[in-house]
Amino acid sequence: MDMINHWANELDILKAIIAKTALVETNKWGGCVYVLDNKNVVGVGGFKKFFTLWFFNGAYLKDEKKHLVNANEGVTKSLRQWRFTSKDEINEEEILAYIQEAIRNEEEGRIIKPKKVSETAVIPDLLQMKLDDNNQLKNAFLKFSPYKQKEFIEYIETAKREETKLSRIEKIKPMILDNIGLNDKYR
Structure with a gap:
């Protein structure tokens, strides 16, 4: 019904x-x-x-x-x-x-305004290690807005197993290097 x-x-x-x-x-x-x-x-x-x-x-x-x-x-x-x-x-x-x-x-303007995305994203250890190993990747990642950095981070962190997190990092590396945000195709 x-x-x-x-x-x-x-x-x-x-x-x-x-x-x-x-x-x-x-x-x-x-x-x-x-x-x-x-x-x-x-x-x-x-x-x-x-x-x-x-x-x-x-x-x-x-x-x-x-x-x-x-x-x-x-x-x-x-x-x-x-x-x-x-x-x-x-x-x-x-x-x-x-x-x-x-x-x-x-x-009277009594409303709750949405919080802005914080200026700095906390980078998970697995991603930080990959960024530390590859300066080109690190520089490309840091060029993204904090909002887009958080999208990548959440994509990695929502995986439960470490091997899935690592495979997701490998999957997004080319996107980062090509300056393509995780959800750009939907925007």
């Missing part, structure tokens, strides 16, 4: 509530997102077992009623979800109060 249609009536109820605010409906990432001055404030969506309101800077909401959850603890910094499993759980007054607080927070 299509997840969006599964919750179609419930999502329409949430959308009707949000329509009573100053937010403007847009479509982003294939979903319904409501913005204030082109800044994401709240979205709605249907999933297999629940439908949800999500607040883009929900970490700043007081959440006195304890409705909000961090959908991806340890990864998601500011996004918070309010999950529903039935239209009977929809309380228009509470929802409007949360949305109005989210709008005030947006107007």
Whole structure:
């Protein structure tokens, strides 16, 4: 069963509530997102077992009623979800109060900005040994931005076995020497 249609009536109820605010409906990432001055404030969506309101800077909401959850603890910094499993759980007054607080927070600039990639990447020992053995490779690697260096490092470090890490280093050597970033073909 299509997840969006599964919750179609419930999502329409949430959308009707949000329509009573100053937010403007847009479509982003294939979903319904409501913005204030082109800044994401709240979205709605249907999933297999629940439908949800999500607040883009929900970490700043007081959440006195304890409705909000961090959908991806340890990864998601500011996004918070309010999950529903039935239209009977929809309380228009509470929802409007949360949305109005989210709008005030947006107007006051209370947002979590994404962290920039640190200026220096920590090079793993196996890669550092290969770089120390080959000055041309080392100089080519250091010409990459810290972001692209981190992509190479993560590619190596996500391997579990040392021999896989070494084979990945061998695989990326020509790319580094040719000044081709790991994910350049996708950009």
